[in-house]
Amino acid sequence: MVNKQTVSFTLNGADVDVVVEPRELLIHTLRERLQHTGPHIGCETSHCGACTVDLNGMSVKSCTVLTVQCQDAKVLTVEGFEQGGALHALQEGFTQEHGLQCGFCTPGMITRAYRLLQENPSPSEEEIRYWMAGNLCRCTGYQNIVKAVQYAANKMSLPRTGT
Amino acid sequence: MTATTESLERETKLQGLGSSRLRKEDARFIRGKGTYVDDIKLPGMLFGAMVRSPYAHARIKSIDKAKALAVPGVVAVLVADDLKPV
Numbered sequence: 001m002v003n004k005q006t007v008s009f010t011l012n013g014a015d016v017d018v019v020v021e022p023r024e025l026l027i028h029t030l031r032e033r034l035q036h037t038g039p040h041i042g043c044e045t046s047h048c049g050a051c052t053v054d055l056n057g058m059s060v061k062s063c064t065v066l067t068v069q070c071q072d073a074k075v076l077t078v079e080g081f082e083q084g085g086a087l088h089a090l091q092e093g094f095t096q097e098h099g100l101q102c103g104f105c106t107p108g109m110i111t112r113a114y115r116l117l118q119e120n121p122s123p124s125e126e127e128i129r130y131w132m133a134g135n136l137c138r139c140t141g142y143q144n145i146v147k148a149v150q151y152a153a154n155k156m157s158l159p160r161t162g163t
Numbered sequence: 164m165t166a167t168t169e170s171l172e173r174e175t176k177l178q179g180l181g182s183s184r185l186r187k188e189d190a191r192f193i194r195g196k197g198t199y200v201d202d203i204k205l206p207g208m209l210f211g212a213m214v215r216s217p218y219a220h221a222r223i224k225s226i227d228k229a230k231a232l233a234v235p236g237v238v239a240v241l242v243a244d245d246l247k248p249v
Binding site: 031036037038039040041077078079081082087091094095096098100103104106107110 | 183185186188189190191192193194195196197198199201202
């Protein structure tokens with residue numbers, strides 16, 4: 001194919017190089033080339049947030065980002081949250097508070113909530129709802145998603161015990 | 164669910180009646196390992212696209228596949244007749 005470009009970035013801490021056409025979307029690179037099928041394609045029009053990933057400290061909908069825009073970037077997907085077999089507080093929160101049913105939106109929800117808690121470690125319920133407004137869930141009615149984020153916020157605010 | 168006195172009582176005295184149960188399927192969903200249909204990759208998979216009628220109320224007299232089949236990379240164009248044996 002024409003005009004392929006090499007793009008290098010870090011994905012969940014690991015260096016990756018991909019050769020892509022300039023038109024290729026980040027979500028397709030992640031899912032098709034790099035076997036990271038955690039971020040989902042729900043709408044491909046930036047409405048649903050299922051493809052949300054963290055790109056250089058910002059939440060982005062990876063169906064609206066070109067892979068060639070990611071040169072030298074730091075990309076975090078849901079696959080990068082578990083550290084050494086220990087779940088992230090958000091992953092724990094979503095399962096403990098029943099913040100998911102079918103789970104399709106969950107990777108985007110967790111990644112978005114992560115960005116929220118980085119910016120605001122103790123958000124109010126209203127702030128959580130505002131920050132999560134770009135992520136749609138058709139199962140839960142959002143109540144337990146809010147609880148899951150609150151669970152994680154509480155857990156992350158506690159002093160770390162020796163793990 | 165955090166362990167409150169009430170929930171502990173449900174667990175012990177009522178043997179779990181009325182208490183929330185953790186779901187065993189969550190483990191994969193919260194890690195991005197859900198294996199939804201679109202996550203599955205098999206050898207020889209192709210992309211498919213639907214072509215719908217631009218007319219809300221009309222009769223199909225014929226479908227000419229020739230132009231579509233001539234597009235490079237197109238493997239098959241399937242219409243209702245092709246599905247009849249199925």
